[in-house]
Amino acid sequence: MTALLEVKDLKIEATAYPPGESPRNITIVQGISFAVEKGKVLGLIGESGAGKSTIGLSSMAYGRGGVRITGGSVLVNGVDVLQAGSAGLRSLRGREVTYVAQSAAAAFNPAKKLMEQVIEATLHHKLMSREEAEARAITLFARLGLPKPETIGNRYPHQVSGGQLQRVMTAMALCPKPDLVVFDEPTTALDVTTQIEVLAAIKEAIAETGVAALYITHDLAVVAQVADHIMVLQSGEMVEYGTTDHIINRPTMDYTKALVSVRSIEHVEKSGGDPVLSIKGITARYRGTNFDVLKDITLDLPAAQTLAIVGESGSGKSTLARVITGLLPPSAGSITFNGRTLAPDFEKRPRDDLREVQMIYQMADVAMNPRQTVGTIIGRPLEFYFGLRGDEKKQRIQELLDEIEMGEGFLDRYPAELSGGQKQRVCIARALAAKPKLIICDEVTSALDPLVADGILKLLLNLQKTENVAYLFITHDLATVRAIADSIAVMYQGRVVRYGPKTDVLSPPFDDYTDLLLSSVPEMKLGWLERTIANRKMEAAGN
Amino acid sequence: MHPVVKLIAQRLALGMLLLLAASALIFVGTQILPGDVAQSILGQSATPQSLANLRAEMGLNEPALSRYFSWLFNAVQGDLGVALSNGQDIASSMGKRLSNTLFLAICAAIVAVPLAIILGLIAVRYQGRWPDRVISTVTLATVSVPEFLLGYIAMFFLSVQFRIFPSLATVYDGMTLLERLNAIALPVIVLVLVVLGHMMRMTRAAILNVMQSAYVETAELKGLRKFTIIARHALPNAIAPVVNVVMLNLAYLVVGVVVVEVVFVYPGMGQYLVDHVSKRDVPVVQACGLVFAAVYIGLNLVADIVSILSNPRLRHPK
Numbered sequence: 001m002t003a004l005l006e007v008k009d010l011k012i013e014a015t016a017y018p019p020g021e022s023p024r025n026i027t028i029v030q031g032i033s034f035a036v037e038k039g040k041v042l043g044l045i046g047e048s049g050a051g052k053s054t055i056g057l058s059s060m061a062y063g064r065g066g067v068r069i070t071g072g073s074v075l076v077n078g079v080d081v082l083q084a085g086s087a088g089l090r091s092l093r094g095r096e097v098t099y100v101a102q103s104a105a106a107a108f109n110p111a112k113k114l115m116e117q118v119i120e121a122t123l124h125h126k127l128m129s130r131e132e133a134e135a136r137a138i139t140l141f142a143r144l145g146l147p148k149p150e151t152i153g154n155r156y157p158h159q160v161s162g163g164q165l166q167r168v169m170t171a172m173a174l175c176p177k178p179d180l181v182v183f184d185e186p187t188t189a190l191d192v193t194t195q196i197e198v199l200a201a202i203k204e205a206i207a208e209t210g211v212a213a214l215y216i217t218h219d220l221a222v223v224a225q226v227a228d229h230i231m232v233l234q235s236g237e238m239v240e241y242g243t244t245d246h247i248i249n250r251p252t253m254d255y256t257k258a259l260v261s262v263r264s265i266e267h268v269e270k271s272g273g274d275p276v277l278s279i280k281g282i283t284a285r286y287r288g289t290n291f292d293v294l295k296d297i298t299l300d301l302p303a304a305q306t307l308a309i310v311g312e313s314g315s316g317k318s319t320l321a322r323v324i325t326g327l328l329p330p331s332a333g334s335i336t337f338n339g340r341t342l343a344p345d346f347e348k349r350p351r352d353d354l355r356e357v358q359m360i361y362q363m364a365d366v367a368m369n370p371r372q373t374v375g376t377i378i379g380r381p382l383e384f385y386f387g388l389r390g391d392e393k394k395q396r397i398q399e400l401l402d403e404i405e406m407g408e409g410f411l412d413r414y415p416a417e418l419s420g421g422q423k424q425r426v427c428i429a430r431a432l433a434a435k436p437k438l439i440i441c442d443e444v445t446s447a448l449d450p451l452v453a454d455g456i457l458k459l460l461l462n463l464q465k466t467e468n469v470a471y472l473f474i475t476h477d478l479a480t481v482r483a484i485a486d487s488i489a490v491m492y493q494g495r496v497v498r499y500g501p502k503t504d505v506l507s508p509p510f511d512d513y514t515d516l517l518l519s520s521v522p523e524m525k526l527g528w529l530e531r532t533i534a535n536r537k538m539e540a541a542g543n
Numbered sequence: 544m545h546p547v548v549k550l551i552a553q554r555l556a557l558g559m560l561l562l563l564a565a566s567a568l569i570f571v572g573t574q575i576l577p578g579d580v581a582q583s584i585l586g587q588s589a590t591p592q593s594l595a596n597l598r599a600e601m602g603l604n605e606p607a608l609s610r611y612f613s614w615l616f617n618a619v620q621g622d623l624g625v626a627l628s629n630g631q632d633i634a635s636s637m638g639k640r641l642s643n644t645l646f647l648a649i650c651a652a653i654v655a656v657p658l659a660i661i662l663g664l665i666a667v668r669y670q671g672r673w674p675d676r677v678i679s680t681v682t683l684a685t686v687s688v689p690e691f692l693l694g695y696i697a698m699f700f701l702s703v704q705f706r707i708f709p710s711l712a713t714v715y716d717g718m719t720l721l722e723r724l725n726a727i728a729l730p731v732i733v734l735v736l737v738v739l740g741h742m743m744r745m746t747r748a749a750i751l752n753v754m755q756s757a758y759v760e761t762a763e764l765k766g767l768r769k770f771t772i773i774a775r776h777a778l779p780n781a782i783a784p785v786v787n788v789v790m791l792n793l794a795y796l797v798v799g800v801v802v803v804e805v806v807f808v809y810p811g812m813g814q815y816l817v818d819h820v821s822k823r824d825v826p827v828v829q830a831c832g833l834v835f836a837a838v839y840i841g842l843n844l845v846a847d848i849v850s851i852l853s854n855p856r857l858r859h860p861k
Contacts, residue, residue, distance in 0.1 A: 060764055094765035106757035111779040111855050121765035156855045 003035035004077060004179055004212050005059055011071030012054055012063070012236070028054055028067065029236040036180065041206060041213045043227030043244070045220055045259070047449035048420070051236040052216045056182045059214065060097050061089055077179065094121030098173035102185040104165040108157035114168050115153025122176040133175065140171035143208065144201040163194035170202055174209055181206075182214045187222060191312035191476060196520040199225060200533050218449055220259050221522035224248050225529035232256050248524055258451060260524060265457060265483040269502045273302035275336075276437050276470050277324070282333035284323050293319045295494045297333070301487075303437065304464060306471040308481040308502075310517070311491035317474045320491075321440045324472070325357060338437060355385045358431035362443035364423035368415045374401075374426050375411040381433040400429040403466075404459060421452035428459065432467060440472045445480055457483050478521045482506070490514050546860055550851050558844040565836035566618070570611045572832075573825050579603060583823040584627050614829070623830040628822045633830045637815065641834065643714060644804070644811035647727055648796035651734035656789055659739050663746025663785075664778070667754065668770050679747075682740035694733045694806040701729060712807040730807045734800065738792040745788035749781035756780070783850035790846035797842075798835045 012029035029051040036042045044052045058069055061081040073080045081092055098121065101107035108117060119133035128136065134153070141149035144167040157165060166186055173181045186202060187195040203226050206213055217223050223230060223244075230247040232239040232255065240253045251257045282297040294316045301307040309317045322328040324335060326346025335342045338356065343349045361367040368377055378397050382388040388396060401410060404425040415423055424444060431439050441460070445453035461484060463469065473484055481488060481502075488505040490498040492513045498505055510518065519532055581597040582589060598604055602613075617624065623633040662682070666675040685693070702710035708728040718726070753759065754777055762772045801813035808814070812831060819827035851857055 062764060064760070090766040090768065092766065093763070094767070099761070099764045101757060101761060103757060107761045109758040109762070109776050109780065111853075112776075117761075120762075120767075124765060124767055124771075156859050158856050159859060159861055 002037075002078070003075075004038050005036040005214075006075040007035070007055075007058070007072065008033050008075075009072040010055065010058060010069070010074065012051070012058060012067060013070045014063075014065070014067045027236065029058075032072075032233075032236075032238055034231055034238075034241065036212050036214065038179070038212055039210045040228045041215055041226055043223035043230040044214060044216045044233060045218065045223050045230055046233035046239075047218060047451065049235065050233040052218075052233055053184050054236075055233070056184055056214050056216045057099070059180065059182060060093050060099065062093070091125070094178075095125040095127065095176055096178055097180045097182065098176065098178040100166075100169050100173045100181060100183045100186050103189055104169040104186075105157065105162055105189075107169060108165065110157055112156075113153065114155055114157065114160070118153065118168065118172040118175055121172075125176060127176050137171060137175055140174055140205070141168070143205055144168075144171055145197065146171075161194075163190050163198055166190060166198050167201055170198075170205060174205060174211065177209070178211060180212045180214065182216070184216045185218070188217065188219070192478070192520045192522075193312060193516055195222075196522070196529070196532065199522075200529060202226065203529065219522065220248070221524040221528075224524055224526060225522060232259065245526060248526060265454065265461075267461060267483055267485075269486045270302075270305050271486065271501050273305060275300040276303040276338055277301040277472070278336040279320075279324070280334050280336070282320070282323055282330045282335070284319060284328055284330040286319075286328070292331075293494050294323065294330070297496055299489055299496065299499065301438070301470050301472060303470055304468040305486040306464065306473050306484050308473045308475060308485035308488045309491060310475060310478065310481055310488060312476055312517075314493075315491040316494040317476075317491055318442055321359070321442050321472070321474060324440060325359060351385065355381075355434045356437045357440065358434050358436040358438070359440045359442065360424070360427050360431050360444045362446050364420065364427045364447075365415060367427055368423065370415050373412050373414055374418075377415075377426060378429050378433055381430060385434050396433070400433055403432065403463065404429045419452075420448055421455060424448065424456055425459065428456075428463070432463065432469075435467075436469055438470045438472065440474070442474045443476070444473075446475065446477065453480070454483075460484065478518060490517065547851060547857050550857065551848055554844055554847045554851070558840050561840050562837060565840065566615055566833055567611070569829055569832040569836065570607075570614065573829050574607060576825070580627060580825050583825065618830070618833060623833075624826040626819070626824055626827050628819065628824045628827075633827055637812070637827075637830060637834070640810060640812050640815040643809065644797060644800060644813065646723070647730060647734070647800065647804075647809065647811060648793065650724070650727060651731045651738070651796050652793055654731065655735040655738050655792070656742065658735070659742035659789075660746050660785065662739075662743045663750060664770070664773055666743070666747045667750045667773055667777070670751065675747075678743065682743050685736040686740035690733060690737050691802050691806050693736055694729070694803060697729050697733055698806075701732070710807075712809040714810065727809065730800075730803050730809055733803055733806075734796060737803075738795060742785075742788055742792055746781070746785050749784040750777045753777040753780045779853070782853040786849045786853070787843075787846045790842045794839045794842045797838045 010029055010032040011027065013025050013027050015023050016026045017023050032055055034042065044055060046052050054064070054067060057064065058074055059076065059081070061069065061074065061084065063069060069082055072082075074082050076092060076096055081089065084092060108114070115134060115137060118137045119130070122128055122133040122136070123130060127133075137153060138149050141152055146152050146164055146167050152160065152164075152168070160168065170186065183202065187198050190198060199222065206226070215223055215226055227244050229242065230244050231241045232247065232253070234255055240247065240251065240256045247256060248260060251260055277300070279297055279299045282294055283292055284294040285292050297320060299307065309320060311317050319328065323330050326342065326344065326349055329344035337353065340353070342353060346354065375397055378400055379388075379393050382393050382396055397411065398408065401407065406422065406425055410418070410422070410426075415426070418426065445456050448456065457480065460471065464471065471484070473481075475481060485502045487501050488499070489496045490505065490513065498511055498514045505514070506518070519535070522528065579598070581594050581601060581603055585593055585597060602610065614624070621634055623637065625631065626633050626636065662678050666678045669675045698710045701707050709726055710729065712727045712730050714723055714726050750773060754773070759772060759776055762776045767775075797812070800811060801817060803809070804811045804813035805817060812834070816828065816831045819831075
């Protein structure tokens with residue numbers, strides 16, 4: 001059987017423009033060879049910067065930004081697309097190979113109706129008449145489990161949810177009956193409960209249409225559900241290649257083993273102790289709305305312990321953080337911290353109250369001033385809260401850098417010169433500098449690669465022991481919760497639906513929502529997706 | 544109520560309020576000029592007694608506020624008063640001038656707006672290559688040269704050297720449309736050159752901004768042609784900024800043509816205003832100010848409304 005896509009010795013370069021130096025070439029991808037046969041799915045896995053998307057897009061001879069394919073060959077149906085002229089490329093793209101982007105919300109034109117965009121490539125390549133294309137799109141909408149398949153095409157992108165949009169994008173890629181679809185992290189931006197649905201829909205659509213696919217993701221558990229083969233990538237080079245079974249169950253390379261065993265931190269929960277933070281009956285809404293985002297929230301967080309707040313986007317997790325920090329005064333309820341009642345508005349809180357509650361955010365790079373050095377960023381709270389100057393300040397900054405396991409060399413670096421994990425460490429040091437009793441961590445590991453996230457979680461656990469700081473840990477990721485929490489509150493539509501010590505919350509009997517949430521987390525096992533979906537169907541039939 | 548209707552109603556109300564504020568400013572502005580209408584009418588022959596008589600006759604002794612309101616009240620009904628210099632009714636003599644100016648402006652706009660947008664699209668299509676550079680440089684040059692100089696250059700080449708168009712834009716009743724167009728060809732060319740650069744550059748910048756979006760990449764990966772992508776996917780999302788700058792330039796074509804009209808001796812609003820300013824004919828100046836303000840605010844209102852209507856999130860709420 002001849003391969004549909006055959007990549008040989010691929011080399012991809014880009015031009016870097018380091019500040020103050022002359023531009024130079026950097027190699028992004030090197031020595032990559034693989035083949036995908038008709039109807040098969042190859043998973044490309046690796047951390048950010050591994051070159052996954054770049055390799056995926058090379059099958060359409062497309063380079064983002066200044067990226068150039070400088071060596072090797074990419075054969076689609078036996079034709080080298082790197083040698084195809086611009087007319088040849090236009091006939092390849094959208095006809096033989098199509099693409100599903102990570103953020104469907106950004107990848108759809110906001111000014112055009114969905115149907116217009118879904119059938120655009122099909123019409124452009126004159127593959128079907130308009131009626132045929134629309135009929136096919138509606139069939140695909142139905143197959144992908146979209147509500148009202150006949151009319152959803154008349155909607156605009158902002159009128160459907162993120163999970164639906166991702167499915168519409170899959171329909172858009174399948175509509176011209178391509179030979180190969182490149183899926184670029186299609187479920188990464190979705191909630192875990194939505195992810196499982198989209199994943200199942202994509203897998204079914206691939207099976208039914210017999211299309212071949214490249215499936216790009218950083219989540220090994222996800223790719224294990226859809227791929228026949230998996231290629232593990234690190235810094236633009238191949239680490240390991242094999243069948244899904246081989247990679248998941250018998251990995252040979254250390255890097256792959258690390259990826260497979262990620263998030264196996266064992267954390268024994270603590271219990272008891274006096275609460276450092278008590279939230280009683282908090283109800284809150286945003287100004288100018290008549291809808292309560294938080295409804296009657298009551299929670300306790302003991303000193304030097306971790307309370308995880310779990311829930312999907314829109315459940316009110318981050319709003320709770322805004323209420324505790326005083327950014328959003330609640331309409332009812334009270335917050336007791338350290339035995340004192342906190343003023344609802346942060347502007348009315350004494351400086352010590354402000355100091356003792358610190359925050360760490362999801363996006364470390366936007367939470368730091370890009371024009372300040374690491375030393376200035378960490379030194380600021382030292383000046384502001386403790387009035388430290390000169391050598392004293394310098395020494396304390398150094399201690400903090402040691403605590404976050406970063407050396408002296410980082411003092412004069414700018415945020416742009418740090419990796420994602422290092423940036424988040426600097427944010428942690430800045431929070432610690434204030435000597436807080438409580439740190440609110442808002443999705444602090446969500447934007448990080450699994451191995452890096454693991455490092456951050458271990459650091460946070462160590463710091464909790466040495467600094468006696470309590471964490472209010474907001475996340476949608478249940479693996480993270482298992483790794484770090486002492487107690488858990490599950491939030492859904494502004495309410496706490498389940499609350500208690502970690503083992504209680506994570507053990508049956510479950511309420512419906514927690515059950516759905518827990519069973520939706522992909523497991524690193526072959527066939528997990530089918531079993532879960534089958535279970536749900538049986539339960540639904542049983543009810 | 545549909546949110547778009549509500550938004551547009553708000554804009555209209557705001558526009559009226561703005562016009563009211565502008566009228567107050569115009570009135571105050573002419574009040575703080577030294578001397579008053581009675582003095583300008585009587586000029587050298589003013590005696591204290593004749594001044595007092597005329598002031599009483601014209602109601603100038605009334606408090607400023609009540610004079611403002613009666614002026615405003617009459618203006619709303621279309622009565623802009625009587626010109627001091629020749630005793631003619633301002634509304635009727637200005638009507639003809641205004642229609643001349645609008646004719647000139649519309650002709651210039653019909654040429655300039657599509658030309659600017661097409662040039663902008665071409666500049667984006669060939670970004671950084673020679674068509675882009677030529678378009679950007681030439682339009683930058685034409686905006687930078689003062690319009691009176693452009694006018695005289697155009698006059699020198701097109702009517703003196705090559706005798707294609709008349710150098711003076713004289714129009715009168717009974718001309719056919721073709722004769723009229725021939726007469727105003729030179730001022731139209733100059734106005735087009737003056738406004739083209741601004742609109743073209745804004746179109747280019749707005750579309751380039753949109754070209755960074757992920758959905759443009761999606762379109763590219765569908766195998767569409769670059770120009771199709773620009774026209775079908777980028778332009779619809781760049782309408783709001785483009786319309787705003789187009790409207791600003793249209794407003795300029797009506798309000799800012801004073802210099803061009805004077806250069807080509809065209810009987811429009813600009814000429815009219817300049818003539819009466821030199822005669823210290825305050826009621827005419829006030830009336831012109833009010834009309835200019837209305838045009839300016841009206842066109843910007845149109846830009847706002849088009850921007851609102853071009854936003855699918857507002858047009859089709861969830």
